[in-house]
Each structure stands twice: as structure tokens, then as C-alpha cells.
Amino acid sequence: xxxxxLGTGTLVPxxxxxxxxxxxxxxxxxxxxxxxxxxxxxxxxxxxxxxxxEYLHLSHLHPDHTCDLVPMLxxxxxxxxxxxxxxxxxxxxxxxxxxxxxxxxxWRWVExxxxxxxxxxxxxxxxxxxxxxxxxxxxxxTMANLGYRIEIAGxxxxxxxxxxxxxxxxxxxRGVDILVAExxxxxxxxxAAHLSPTRLGQIASxxxxxxxxxxxxxxxxxxxxxxxxxxxxxxxxxxxARDGMEIEV
Ligand SMILES: [Zn+2]
Ligand SMILES: [Zn+2]
Numbered sequence: 001x002x003x004x005x006l007g008t009g010t011l012v013p014x015x016x017x018x019x020x021x022x023x024x025x026x027x028x029x030x031x032x033x034x035x036x037x038x039x040x041x042x043x044x045x046x047x048x049x050x051x052x053x054e055y056l057h058l059s060h061l062h063p064d065h066t067c068d069l070v071p072m073l074x075x076x077x078x079x080x081x082x083x084x085x086x087x088x089x090x091x092x093x094x095x096x097x098x099x100x101x102x103x104x105x106x107w108r109w110v111e112x113x114x115x116x117x118x119x120x121x122x123x124x125x126x127x128x129x130x131x132x133x134x135x136x137x138x139x140x141x142t143m144a145n146l147g148y149r150i151e152i153a154g155x156x157x158x159x160x161x162x163x164x165x166x167x168x169x170x171x172x173x174r175g176v177d178i179l180v181a182e183x184x185x186x187x188x189x190x191x192a193a194h195l196s197p198t199r200l201g202q203i204a205s206x207x208x209x210x211x212x213x214x215x216x217x218x219x220x221x222x223x224x225x226x227x228x229x230x231x232x233x234x235x236x237x238x239x240x241a242r243d244g245m246e247i248e249v
Pocket of ligand 2: 140143
């Protein structure tokens with residue numbers, strides 16, 4: 001099982017970072033979590049065949065987590081050779097149907113010409129091929145945000161999407177091999193809608209995560225400062241995410 005960091009940035013354009021997107025890959029199966037600006041191209045770079053994707057999971061509907069859905073659907077409709085017949089399963093927080101209605105009114109070419117299955121605003125467990133997934137609502141200001149946990153071939157990865165210091169994250173991250181967590185700002189600039197480094201370290205430690213991948217740092221956030229703050233309470237391995245990184249789970 002491989003974790004591929006496709007987009008490790010935020011809404012701020014940066015030369016070497018796409019917006020949010022990670023993939024968990026096992027054999028031929030790709031599980032994509034978020035599809036922010038630039039993620040589609042990163043998938044192609046990593047050889048993950050974006051037009052054949054079957055399982056997409058959105059944490060929330062902010063543009064930095066959903067932007068590339070438009071070029072993805074357009075390309076799946078008109079760029080796939082041979083024509084796409086596979087179902088695209090999309091798991092989303094609440095609001096997706098309304099959001100998607102607006103998209104297809106603006107761009108009718110995104111209306112899927114292949115089977116399209118949406119699982120909206122469901123908390124709980126479900127399986128996708130060989131993987132078992134769990135979703136849990138995590139607070140992100142006023143935005144509905146789903147955290148994910150995926151278990152496949154005996155490995156587990158949890159992903160926060162964007163979240164404040166939600167205590168519920170503890171249960172989602174309990175004992176995982178890798179927690180991929182957002183950490184937008186340093187402790188000094190901490191906001192209620194995002195995880196602070198100190199709180200993240202405490203949660204990763206209490207949840208006994210085996211390792212931690214920190215992503216979604218704003219450009220003004222000093223990565224070394226974040227790492228130091230996290231490590232004050234967390235003794236496991238810490239990785240500062242960069243686009244294109246591949247990590248064996
Ligand atoms: Zn974000
Ligand atoms: Zn957000």
C-alpha cells in the first residue's frame with residue numbers, strides 16, 4: 001500500500017504545490033481524497049491514470065479541495081479512450097447535490113456520461129473494492145467537512161481534510177499507520193477552523209498514530225516551527241508533505 005501526496009498546498013498559489021489531494025494506492029486500485037487545483041496533473045505525473053479513477057472522496061467543498069473535479073469529469077466524458085464505462089463513486093459531505101447542480105448548469109459538459117454514484121453526508125463505514133472506509137464529520141468553521149479512514153491490505157490511513165481541533169479526530173485516527181493531517185498555521189497564528197501544531201501533536205500522540213504526515217501549510221507557516229511544536233507531544237515519525245512524495249504505508 002502506497003500513499004501518494006499529489007497536492008500539499010492550500011488556496012494560495014505556490015510554484016511547487018498543487019492544492020489539496022492525496023491518493024492511497026493498492027495494486028491497481030486508486031483511492032483519491034480531494035481533488036484541488038493541480039491534482040489531476042499530479043495524478044498523471046504519478047502514473048495514476050486519472051481518467052480511470054473509480055473512488056473519489058471529498059472532505060469538503062472549498063475550491064482548494066474540489067477545483068479539479070471540473071476538468072476531471074470533462075476529460076472522463078470526452079478524453080477517455082476507449083470511452084469510459086466504469087462507475088465513478090463519489091463520497092462527499094452535505095451540499096454536494098446543490099453544488100453539482102450549479103456546476104452542470106455552468107458547464108453542461110461535466111454531466112457524467114458514465115455511471116455516477118454519490119454518497120452524500122453519510123457518517124459510518126462502507127466498503128469499496130478491497131478497502132474498508134470510515135467517515136466522520138470534523139468541524140471546519142461553518143463548513144461541513146468529512147474526515148476519512150481507509151483500511152486496505154492490513155494498513156490504515158486517516159485523512160483530516162480541513163478541520164479545527166476536533167476531539168472526534170481522536171477516534172478516526174486511533175492506531176493508524178499514517179495520519180495525514182492539515183496544519184495550516186503555526187501556534188501563534190492558530191485559527192479555530194484549522195488544526196494548530198501543538199493540538200495536532202497531542203491528538204496524534206493520544207490516538208497512538210504510528211506516523212504523521214503534515215500537509216496544507218500556508219506559505220507563511222514555517223515548517224520547522226510546525227515540526228518542533230508537533231514533536232513536543234508526539235514521538236512518532238513526522239513527515240512534512242511535499243507534492244509528488246510517495247510513502248510506503
Ligand atoms: Zn483547504
Ligand atoms: Zn477548507
